[in-house]
Amino acid sequence: MADNLSLERLVQALRRLPGVGVKSAQRMAFHLLQHDREGARVLAGALQDAAGSVHHCAMCHTFTEAEICSTCEDPARDRSQLCVVETPADQAAMERTGAYKGLYFVLMGKLSPLDGVGPRDIGLDKLLDRIMDTDAPVLREVILATNFTAEGETTAHVITQALRDRDIKVTRLARGVPVGSELEYVDLGTIAHALVDRR
Numbered sequence: 001m002a003d004n005l006s007l008e009r010l011v012q013a014l015r016r017l018p019g020v021g022v023k024s025a026q027r028m029a030f031h032l033l034q035h036d037r038e039g040a041r042v043l044a045g046a047l048q049d050a051a052g053s054v055h056h057c058a059m060c061h062t063f064t065e066a067e068i069c070s071t072c073e074d075p076a077r078d079r080s081q082l083c084v085v086e087t088p089a090d091q092a093a094m095e096r097t098g099a100y101k102g103l104y105f106v107l108m109g110k111l112s113p114l115d116g117v118g119p120r121d122i123g124l125d126k127l128l129d130r131i132m133d134t135d136a137p138v139l140r141e142v143i144l145a146t147n148f149t150a151e152g153e154t155t156a157h158v159i160t161q162a163l164r165d166r167d168i169k170v171t172r173l174a175r176g177v178p179v180g181s182e183l184e185y186v187d188l189g190t191i192a193h194a195l196v197d198r199r
């Protein structure tokens with residue numbers, strides 16, 4: 001297939017996406033080249049732009065194009081509370097409840113020792129630095145809103161242990177959220193209740 005190196009490269013590039021195997025990657029590549037060249041160019045441009053301009057917020061670690069994201073910048077947010085979530089999608093779910101007015105820290109993953117994901121691979125070091133930071137006295141409570149999966153519970157446990165000797169209240173979302181569930185898919189009323197009933 002020496003005459004098709006570009007196609008082969010495209011298929012290999014698509015295979016980098018999570019959950020995409022050879023067959024799916026080929027299907028996507030054929031679709032774009034056969035039916036949607038314009039879409040292929042739009043996709044290429046969007047990837048190029050995002051890869052170049054999106055980075056992590058210096059405070060909460062979420063994706064942003066600014067140095068500090070708009071939530072962290074917002075003077076109306078309650079700086080005494082810091083809610084720890086796994087992903088920007090989980091943060092968005094918390095925001096949709098309208099029940100939380102504090103700040104966030106987005107881990108961008110969860111501890112998963114079996115898959116070789118340790119504290120350094122998620123933003124855990126950065127979270128602990130942030131909590132120990134000089135302006136930390138305003139911070140009074142860390143709310144752990146990692147998912148109710150084995151990995152999410154492990155992550156919550158590790159953070160709790162790391163903060164054990166600090167003068168900060170550490171709470172966990174209450175158990176109204178079904179075991180094994182990811183926050184992103186839990187209904188808003190349930191999250192809001194779990195937040196109110198946190199321990």
Ligand code: ZN
Nearest residue numbers: 057060069072
């Ligand atoms: Zn931020």
